[in-house]
Amino acid sequence: MAKARKVPAIIDNPMSFCPGCGHGIVIRLIAECLEELEQDQNLIFALGVGCSSLLGGGLVTDRLHCPHGRASAVATGMKRVQPENTIVAYQGDGDAYSIGIAETINAAYRNENFTMVAINNTNYGMTGGQMSWTTMPGQVTTTSPLGRDCEITGNPLKFPELVASQFDVAFAARGAVTSPKNINKLKKYIKNGLEAQINGEGYSVIEVLSPCPTNWKLSPLNSMKRIEEELIPYYPLGVFKERKEN
Amino acid sequence: MDVITVKEERCKECGLCIAHCPNEALSFSDRLNSAGYKPVQVDDAKCIKCGICYTMCPDGVYEISHNGESGGED
Numbered sequence: 001m002a003k004a005r006k007v008p009a010i011i012d013n014p015m016s017f018c019p020g021c022g023h024g025i026v027i028r029l030i031a032e033c034l035e036e037l038e039q040d041q042n043l044i045f046a047l048g049v050g051c052s053s054l055l056g057g058g059l060v061t062d063r064l065h066c067p068h069g070r071a072s073a074v075a076t077g078m079k080r081v082q083p084e085n086t087i088v089a090y091q092g093d094g095d096a097y098s099i100g101i102a103e104t105i106n107a108a109y110r111n112e113n114f115t116m117v118a119i120n121n122t123n124y125g126m127t128g129g130q131m132s133w134t135t136m137p138g139q140v141t142t143t144s145p146l147g148r149d150c151e152i153t154g155n156p157l158k159f160p161e162l163v164a165s166q167f168d169v170a171f172a173a174r175g176a177v178t179s180p181k182n183i184n185k186l187k188k189y190i191k192n193g194l195e196a197q198i199n200g201e202g203y204s205v206i207e208v209l210s211p212c213p214t215n216w217k218l219s220p221l222n223s224m225k226r227i228e229e230e231l232i233p234y235y236p237l238g239v240f241k242e243r244k245e246n
Numbered sequence: 247m248d249v250i251t252v253k254e255e256r257c258k259e260c261g262l263c264i265a266h267c268p269n270e271a272l273s274f275s276d277r278l279n280s281a282g283y284k285p286v287q288v289d290d291a292k293c294i295k296c297g298i299c300y301t302m303c304p305d306g307v308y309e310i311s312h313n314g315e316s317g318g319e320d
Contacts, residue, residue, distance in 0.1 A: 004248075005297045007306040015305060019258035019283070024304025180266060180301045213260075220260040 008035045010043075013058035017051065020220025022177040022210030023119060027055055029183065030088060030117060033191040037198065039086040046075040046114075048091030048100075051125040055090060069100020072107035075114045086197060087114040094124035094132040097157050101133070108163040111170070111202040115193040118159065118205065121212035122231065129215030133157040136230060141215075156234065160207050164240035170201035172241040176209040176232065178224045189239065196243050209235055248295040250288055251309040257285035263299035263308070272299060 006012075008031035017023045034040040045063035047053055048071045056063055066074040075089040089096075089107075096104045096118045104116070123141050124130040131141040131148055134156050138147040150156075164172040171193050175186030186208060193204035209231050211223030218226060257279060263286060264272045271292035274284040286299075286307065300308040 003297055003310075004312050005300040005308065005310040007309065012306060014256050017304065020260035020262060021304055024306070025302070028304075028306065180298050183301050220262055221265050224262070 008032055008040060010034070010040050010061045011058055013060070015058040016054050018212075018214045020211060020213040020223060021051070022121070022208065023051060023055065025177045025183060026117065026119060026186075026208050026210065027059075027090070029187045029190055030090075033187060033194050034086065034088075037086075037191070037194055039194065039198070042084070043086045043088065044078050044082070046071040046078060046087065046089040048089070048095035050092040050095045050127070051121075052090050052092045052095060052119060053126070069095050069098070070103045072096065072100065072112075072114075072116060073103040075116070076107050076110075076112045079112060079114045083113075086194065088194075089114060089116040091116065091118050092125065093118060093120040093122065093134040094127075094130070097159055098124075098133045101157075104159070105163075108167050108169055108203050108205065111168055113197055113200055113202050114204075115190075115197045116203070116205045117190065117193075118207045119210045120207050120235070121210045121215075122156075123212060123215050125212050125215055129212070134235075136234065158235065160205055160240045163203070163205060167203075169203040169205065169241055170196040171204035171206075171239070171243050173205075173239040174207040174209065174235060174237050176227055176237055177211070178209070178227050178232075182237065185237070192239075192243060201243060207235075209237075247313060249311050249313075250290075250293055250295055250299075251311070252286060252288060253307050253309070254285035255279050255281070256305045256307045257283055258305055259283040259285070260304065262302040262304070266298050266302045268296060268298060269294055 049068040173189040275287040
């Protein structure tokens, strides 16, 4: 018998993301995990600025739109003041890794006990597709019209690998939304991250390779293909820091 | 009996569900929803209620329920 499937109540609303955007899939996975862990009524979202802010329109739960890039700092405060609540920082790559890299790294460095989900679509989506730290070499954006030149801009940032190798965090992983198989794996990563927080193990980060059909100027299907062919070879999927045995 | 429900108003015609449907049960309809997209339609004779469309859909278009009851495990 097939498994019954229903969008969790806290996000069962029309969302204003572009057609084929991966945000909708990721937020559904987070809400499913929260429901399964019985945390969906015990939760505060710290929302980044950018397309991640659009989540606020459809979400029926406590949330705060944080200053640009500073969701990890706000989530730190939330968790320290309300330790019994589950805190999820939901940010994009431009927000978490470029504008707010200091706050993001400091939260990981201190092993703050919350979960960050970072949507990596290799550009600043909402503002029209500018280059971010995760933009691929040679990728054309509105601020790299000739393609990203890594000689002068540095190389794309691999945040989960960075925190897993340098800091004492609880869990770090990267998933993608390109296929049902990858989506199911991603759900396991998100659940592990949330469980790490609930158990008080510390900071967990799950990065998601997600399509941006509008700014990549590709169809939704070709955007997924670009992730498979171009992004995953550079940004490998998997767990970079396993949870310690409980 | 399993039932698949399509919330046509939420569909944005991205086509991710159609591309991943293992039984080619999904297609775009000829109608337009209020946002101007052609929403997906399900061929009930082909649909096996596997839930892959639910998994791929970014916009919560699909719901699969047993005997009118939704959510949860088998």
